[in-house]
């Protein structure tokens with residue numbers, strides 16, 4: 493682990509980097525077995541992309557991904573417009589993004605989230621004073637070198653929205669889930685603090701973040717369904733969140749370099765929502781699940797890793 497430390501974002505050419513994202517780290521911490529299916533197992537169709545992706549994404553995950561795509565479409569349309577953005581421009585961007593969303597492969601899910609998206613863009617966004625700086629921007633922070641392979645290790649992350657508010661920079665994360673986070677959960681979640689730490693290490697002076705909850709629970713009160721909450725971690729928490737990610741990164745690199753590695757199963761309530769539960773159960777019985785892995789799954793499309 494001593495090999496890994498935050499480095500500045502010098503424009504060095506990266507040597508075929510190993511990319512350990514926040515979600516990869518979280519997957520490893522949640523269940524090593526699932527992590528191995530999700531990020532290490534090779535699919536015959538594309539051995540360059542380690543990891544298996546279910547052909548049918550879990551419904552909640554698919555809706556979240558679709559919602560993010562619609563928001564990205566709207567924000568990219570709005571970004572070049574004159575600031576402060578007029579309500580008309582915000583409504584037009586929301587309308588166009590929703591129509592675009594309807595035409596996408598997951599378009600039939602759009603009605604579940606379009607009221608929330610329209611409310612946020614038409615009523616909240618025009619009066620928030622947020623100037624759009626970057627939309628779905630991907631960053632790569634070099635954090636060390638794998639002593640075994642010599643490859644660079646990077647922390648890749650994509651920020652839903654970077655904004656300027658009253659002269660300071662903030663990051664924004666959308667959540668499409670049934671409920672918003674309690675203040676206790678906001679105080680614990682490492683995602684925004686980790687991103688802030690990484691962006692500061694890249695020289696981008698981010699002050700704090702916001703979660704925008706576009707709740708998928710059916711509700712009559714739109715004000716309660718679309719909620720924006722700030723996340724203002726102090727420096728200690730930012731460093732701690734990033735240290736935790738570095739520690740997990742070290743463990744992941746170690747197991748990736750160990751062909752004998754046997755992951756532990758973390759069986760529990762999460763198994764009910766696990767895309768790999770059938771494969772996991774078959775293998776737990778000592779039977780072969782390789783055919784199922786090839787038929788029911790595709791090569792990883794999680795975004796970052798490619799050998």
Ligand code: SF4
Nearest residue numbers: 523526763766769772
């Ligand atoms: S079913 Fe449970 S134990 Fe098996 S991989 Fe999924 S989360 Fe882990």
